[in-house]
Amino acid sequence: MKLTTENIAHLLAHEADIRASYQELKDRNLSLDLTRGKPSVEQLDLAHDLLALPGADDYRTSDGVDVRNYGGANGIADIRDLWAGVLGIDPALLMAADSSSLNIMFDLISWSVTFGNNDSPQPWGAGETVKWICPVPGYDRHHTITETFGFEMLTVPMTETGPDLEAVRELVKDPQVKGMWTVPVFSNPSGHSVSREVAEGLAAMETAAPDFRIVWDNAYAVHTLTDEFPEIIDVVGFAAAAGNPNRFWVMSSTSKITFAGSGVAFFHSSKENLDWYRSIANVRGIGPNKVNQLAHARYFGSTEGVYAVMRKHAGILAPKFRAVTDILERRLGGTGVAEWTHPAGGYFISVDVVDGTAARAVALAKEAGIALTGAGSSFPLHHDPNNRNLRLAPSMPPLDEVEVAMDGVATCILLAALESAK
Structure with missing residues (x-):
């Protein structure tokens, strides 16, 4: 992705607000993690009955x-x-x-x-x-x-x-x-x-x-x-x-x-x-x-039993994924600084930011207490030649933490794009 003249003008016009939002983010002293696609505790609890199976007298x-x-x-x-x-x-x-x-x-x-x-x-x-x-x-x-x-x-x-x-x-x-x-x-x-x-x-x-x-x-x-x-x-x-x-x-x-x-x-x-x-x-x-x-x-x-379990997982995961895409749309939609996928399944959302700014967005997030998977992690040798791709993993944190983290990530993407435009 490359910034257009119109996008650059928009960023520069909102520079003070973007920098103030980032400072407020840092002042919150957050410690949030969107790095790995791990199941949440609530998901793991769904399989609790496994711990008693197959049973001491039921091993054939x-x-x-x-x-x-x-x-x-x-x-x-x-x-x-x-x-x-x-x-x-x-x-x-x-x-x-x-x-x-x-x-x-x-x-x-x-x-x-x-x-x-x-x-x-x-x-x-x-x-x-x-x-x-x-x-x-x-x-x-x-x-x-x-x-x-x-x-x-x-x-x-x-x-x-x-x-x-x-x-x-x-x-x-x-x-x-x-x-x-x-x-x-x-x-x-x-x-x-x-x-x-x-x-x-x-x-x-x-x-x-x-x-x-x-x-x-x-x-x-x-x-x-x-x-x-x-x-x-x-x-x-x-x-x-x-x-x-x-x-x-x-x-x-x-x-x-x-x-x-x-x-x-x-x-x-x-x-x-x-x-x-x-x-x-x-x-x-x-x-x-x-x-x-x-x-x-x-x-x-049974096979249907697998589907029943996965519908329960979907009920836990879907609100988190919706929160990510809703916040990206609200904060970044129409700005020209990011594009993202809208998956119907799986564990990740892929975000492409302005070329050359992914690593900076990750670094800004880290400074603000939000851990993201390193830029380039989805490429061999961790080298994204365009330095544009971010992988978001919203599955493990509670929904309220996902919302806070994603609002912060959006701010970091904006600030990284602003810096590249100057």
Whole structure:
């Protein structure tokens, strides 16, 4: 975003008011935090019944498995059948694991580097520099994984319908490009979702690397802010129909649904991909936490039970998200200093401010006692070439704190824009 002559004139005309508002903000000695997309205490309390499940005398699955013992690399049928219903897929192509889908993603990258995956001519680490496509703005922890392995990260725009398909098609002509990150539903941080057309294009496109993979991180598959749930696209089915059955590694989990550190993560892919993953996972460990999986199956009860829980989450989260967008509109609408997304789900709101001012807005907020995620955090290596994007996370604080913080953030965005205009 760039300021117009009219915008600059407006800012200069209100300079005294903007500076006075910022001084008043600092004088309040606030200590507020909008940095991470964590569930609030009220949300965590929704899963309190999990702490008593599955019960001391109720430790066998519906097919008679004693969950207290070793084994069961695929996870128990009870939770796999239930979650397959959520995703609309065949449970035979779904593994239930321990709490973190991020751990599975790390394993998939690590094992491809070390051993090569089931389509690799050689381990990724044995060849030239690995390149990886990163839609931006995107999820910072995705970027951290590929950064850790020394991949060259290639950015493409994340549009309202998904990653820029033409840009991706051009990049995958390079055999060193081995994969891509994607958050397909209510993406982090924009809240945009991948359309069926883009998903079909990603599934069908030709790639120079035979072992090219797309990590389809469906972290927010059911994280609606309304009563409506998004369509879950069967990309594994799309890819199989297009002759690329192994293209997608699909993740999902109960994170931000039950307890963030002790939920259940899921891995969905082709049979061949799952067989490859299990061949190494069975060396690393002897099965997941089946007690916790059974507890979750009992807690939800059914696929509809998942939706019922998520409607309660939406009831807690939606007022906070409305407060953010309402305050941005009231304070910044028509000023030309910011644009923001209006997500229907997920955990974040993406704000673009005047080019070159995002880091300054974050610094001003910090001086005023409001912690924001660092500017550039949604880009590889934390480098936003335009220094314009901010990621807001209103989920954890109480509503009244969100309102105070956002009014302050709006003041900081205005002051940063004013400084750039002079």
